[in-house]
Amino acid sequence: MDGLVLIIYCISVAVAAMTLSLASANTVFHRSAWCRVYVVFQSCILATIFLGFLNKTNHAAFEGRAVTVFHFIFRISEHATMGFVTVLLPYFMKWLLGRPWGARERVIFYTTGIVYFGAGLAAVVARNNKIAQMVQTPLFIAVLAHTLVTLKRGLSSMDERGRGTSVAVIVSTLTLMPLAVFALFFPVLDNFAFPVYILAISIIMMVYFYSRFSLDSTRLHKKNTIDGASLDKFRITGREQDVIRELSAGLTNKEIAAKLGISVNTVNNHVANIFEKTGVRSRVELLRILNIGPWD
Numbered sequence: 001m002d003g004l005v006l007i008i009y010c011i012s013v014a015v016a017a018m019t020l021s022l023a024s025a026n027t028v029f030h031r032s033a034w035c036r037v038y039v040v041f042q043s044c045i046l047a048t049i050f051l052g053f054l055n056k057t058n059h060a061a062f063e064g065r066a067v068t069v070f071h072f073i074f075r076i077s078e079h080a081t082m083g084f085v086t087v088l089l090p091y092f093m094k095w096l097l098g099r100p101w102g103a104r105e106r107v108i109f110y111t112t113g114i115v116y117f118g119a120g121l122a123a124v125v126a127r128n129n130k131i132a133q134m135v136q137t138p139l140f141i142a143v144l145a146h147t148l149v150t151l152k153r154g155l156s157s158m159d160e161r162g163r164g165t166s167v168a169v170i171v172s173t174l175t176l177m178p179l180a181v182f183a184l185f186f187p188v189l190d191n192f193a194f195p196v197y198i199l200a201i202s203i204i205m206m207v208y209f210y211s212r213f214s215l216d217s218t219r220l221h222k223k224n225t226i227d228g229a230s231l232d233k234f235r236i237t238g239r240e241q242d243v244i245r246e247l248s249a250g251l252t253n254k255e256i257a258a259k260l261g262i263s264v265n266t267v268n269n270h271v272a273n274i275f276e277k278t279g280v281r282s283r284v285e286l287l288r289i290l291n292i293g294p295w296d
Contacts, residue, residue, distance in 0.1 A: 005191045009053040012199040016046045019202040022209035034095040034250055038205070041088050048077040049198050056191075072124065078194055079120025079132070086143045087113040089173065093147050095250070096166055097154040097284060112139055144173060154282070165208045172200040234277045243270045247283055 020042040027035035055074040087109045094101055101109075119135035151166050175197075236244070239260075246256040253271065257264045280286045 006056050008195045012049045012195045015202045016049050019206040020046055026209050041084050044081050048081045051077050075124045080117050083113040083117035086116050089147045093150045168204045240270050240274050248287055
């Protein structure tokens with residue numbers, strides 16, 4: 001059984017490393033805030049799963065203090081990674097919908113992630129997993145429910161690639177819940193739950209980033225600039241074209257304001273005017289009808 005667990009951890013480490021490479025390349029190509037966040041997340045995943053591999057290796061090869069130390073470090077990093085997931089899931093869903101987080105959402109979900117990790121840290125120190133279960137389970141369910149509602153409301157505005165990725169991530173996350181419950185009654189499953197989940201998420205995101213590269217390579221062979229002639233029918237002004245160009249890179253309104261040297265309110269007004277002129281309701285719809293940006 002230990003050998004099978006080690007194999008799963010090895011595969012998870014390899015896939016997580018490949019996903020990190022693709023995510024990093026996407027960050028260089030698109031320079032979007034979302035990609036930068038995901039690179040940090042995937043780096044944490046890779047470090048955690050590697051620690052898990054070392055933890056299992058020590059269980060198989062060593063005894064005593066070395067095993068205890070590695071297990072302690074791994075459990076802390078595991079809780080930190082899953083705390084990151086509670087932030088990443090809603091963030092990822094809103095990004096696919098082209099609706100960047102507001103200040104209220106940042107406070108809510110960052111606090112959720114911190115509380116989730118804090119409960120896990122307390123459980124590790126106290127060596128009482130019930131502390132984590134009492135806090136983390138309702139938090140995770142609440143975040144998952146919010147993400148599902150967000151997905152349902154915006155599913156029609158996503159493209160096929162974003163829709164498929166979102167559903168796959170949610171399904172993988174949902175399968176973690178019963179697996180975690182079964183692990184309470186069958187401790188042997190606890191060895192598989194975390195690496196299997198990380199492996200599933202890494203594979204999904206690796207396919208997603210690879211598909212983006214395929215589209216990017218196609219776009220390199222055709223004109224992908226935003227000029228006045230292509231937007232004449234929408235009566236888009238020069239400054240609005242600048243805003244669209246930054247929207248296509250995945251920047252938030254605040255980031256666009258800083259880059260263009262204008263206020264956030266001015267950017268908000270430009271975006272509202274662009275939506276009204278083009279008859280769309282979201283960034284995803286806008287970039288789709290213009291056939292530009294990371295969502296097309």
